[in-house]
Amino acid sequence: MTMTTIQTAPIDGQKPGTSGLRKKTRVFMGQHYLENFVQAIFDGIGGVAGKTLIVGGDGRFYNDTATETILRMAAANGAAKVIAGQNGLLSTPAASHLIRSMKTDGGIILSASHNPGGIDEDFGIKFNMPNGGPAPESVTNAIFDVTKTIETYQIYNGDTVDLSTLGHSALGEMQIEIVDPVSAYVDLMQTLFDFPAIKAMIASGTKIRFDAMNAITGPYASAIIEDLLGATKGSVVHGTPLPDFGGMHPDPNPTWAHELMDEMMGSDAPAFGCASDGDGDRNMIVGPNCYVSPSDSLAVIAANATVAPGYAGGLKGVARSMPTSAAVDRVADALGIECYETPTGWKFFGNLMDDGRVSLCGEESFGTGSDHVREKDGVWAVLMWLNIMASTKKSVPQIMQDHWEKFGRNYYSRHDFEAIETDKADAMITALRGKLAGLSGQTFGTLTIETADDYSYLDPVDGSTSAHQGVRVVFKGGARFVVRLSGTGTSGATMRLYAEKLDMTNFNQDPQVALADVLSVAHEIIQTEAFSGRTAPDVVT
Incomplete structure (x- = not known):
């Protein structure tokens, strides 16, 4: 096998979200797409020379090919060792456990989580830190920065890597260990x-x-x-x-x-x-x-x-x-x-x-x-x-x-409005944020708004601030609704509307009935139909 430096160029849209980079499988299969992003991961974390990584995924279409590509690139970038699940398989929590228990330098997990799989469906990739958890925004931003300037990536070419046999092998100077994905x-x-x-x-x-x-x-x-x-x-x-x-x-x-x-x-x-x-x-x-x-x-x-x-x-x-x-x-x-x-x-x-x-x-x-x-x-x-x-x-x-x-029952439901055109979803949220200052004290039927804000979080551990994490509208008595756009899909935007109301005496209502007034007010304030054209959610949980 020979190590090769491949000339490439930046590809638009490779910004990872909270769960890594998710796109349609055929996008990842495009020329240089996966390789660019993997090289960006390696460079964004300060290189992998001398490091040990965990690699595995959920087995969706392209998982095996992507796993082999990552091994080839890790070897070409000087990694000391890669530990991979047999046949490229590892559940996300099992991968987190291996990263922690084997004290590695992190891991690459191949998954689009709960999204459908197949050549015409979804694929995803993310980097998890040495603590076993998803990369923080500082790291995903560094990875994204590399995707915007990348000119080359390194990869070994030659014979296939055997992912099916448990045990040890080598790729160039890099050691490979194929492990049972389940036993640990x-x-x-x-x-x-x-x-x-x-x-x-x-x-x-x-x-x-x-x-x-x-x-x-x-x-x-x-x-x-x-x-x-x-x-x-x-x-x-x-x-x-x-x-x-x-x-x-x-x-x-x-x-x-x-x-x-x-x-x-x-x-x-x-x-x-x-x-x-x-x-x-x-x-x-x-x-x-x-x-x-x-x-x-x-x-x-x-x-x-x-x-x-x-x-x-x-x-x-x-x-x-x-x-x-x-x-x-x-x-x-x-x-x-x-x-x-x-x-x-x-x-x-x-x-x-x-x-x-x-x-x-x-x-x-x-x-x-x-x-x-x-x-x-x-x-x-x-x-x-x-x-x-x-x-x-x-x-x-x-x-x-x-x-x-x-403890009482918190009647609760989430309504998902999927694949809304991104510009319409953004306009809807922007308009909603513009209303927040004037909502307190307004009454809708039996519900009076007590507070309304755009949630911001100050991390008590590292002092970082995360703004625009969801719009909250709280009514007197504690009922509330929350609106946010989700980044887990691969096309358009998903608006998630959450409704909640505490009941201390009646525990056997249908949640949709119990929350009907909160949901009605929410749609009136959000103007869901006017912005999205939707009158009903795609998924109710």
Whole structure:
């Protein structure tokens, strides 16, 4: 094999967001596109000469080719070693764990998370820091700066790299280690949860349905839930990772995990249902005729975490993203621990965890995790719920009713308006920001606005400020709505509208009914239809 310097030129639009760079797969397959961005990662982090990296991804189309390209480029740039998942596979939390446990200099994760996969769908790439968490804005900005000036990249050409065989090899002077993508993660989970108690509960007749959505968590769930915990073979469905996710949209919410929802809402539902996403960092929890919102899931886990051996000593603190409901806030208050509110993006939680301030964190977008890694972790959340069920001897519906009786219910919903033309979405948010100063005191039906602002966050650890993180409108009595544009899609803009209202007495309403007045006022203020032409959301969670 020979090392080659390739002449190239900047390619527009390679600015990474909070979850790295996401584009259509065919864009990444274009001439120099992937290579330019990988070289920009290497240069943006100060080079990789002498460094050790983790590389792996969720197995979507182009994952294997991209993994081999990264290995070739790492070798040409002087990396000492790359540790890659067998066949290029690694869930995002498993990659975070390997970065931390093997004390590497970071890692490159190939995924577009919950977005569809395939040659005509989505692909993504991001760099995670030595702490195992997503790169902060200072690093992503440095990477972006390189993409705007890049002239060359280095790569080894020649024979193919064997990603299928476990063990050690070399590429030039660089060592390559191909590892089982599942085993180290499974070992970690066994240190955190009471596997014997969960196994006994399952043996007593508790039936489980885990929908892996033909994505990366299938092998992890099969190894843990079926092989170690003894659930019946077939408890994990859609368990084989496929390049196009079998045509599924690997987003664990009631809209896209509709097969699971139909089963769990049916007459012969299993005791526990769950799903995870493309790269394994998200989760959805469902009981028989009982959907658990991610915000409620975070609160329940916070209230019961000490039943799991890894958290028996208590939580240091908790954190939630600003759009996530305040359900966990009241749990933290009851426990006498700090509750932090951050912008959306796991990197903000990483700072708090690295500083020893929080043990548990979560986002309304189906992401929950703890300080065992520096990413949200879908399988971890599923095991925590199973541990809570095994310890309390309660069903999912009973756990939720008991929780609401103690803390009240935060009725909560997120409405996604997807692929809005970017200029229209920007104009909508700009107009909304222009109204904020005059909204306080205005009354809409029975709702009176108490405060309205454009959320800004001062990081208590590093002192950095993150502005324009979402528009908040809070009504007297605590009901509120939040509006922000999401950066997780690959075309246009997604407007996310979040609505919340606390009820201390009536726990069994349909959330859409309970929140109807808040949502109506929100659309009146935002002027959603006037700007976007939309009258209804694409996804409701």
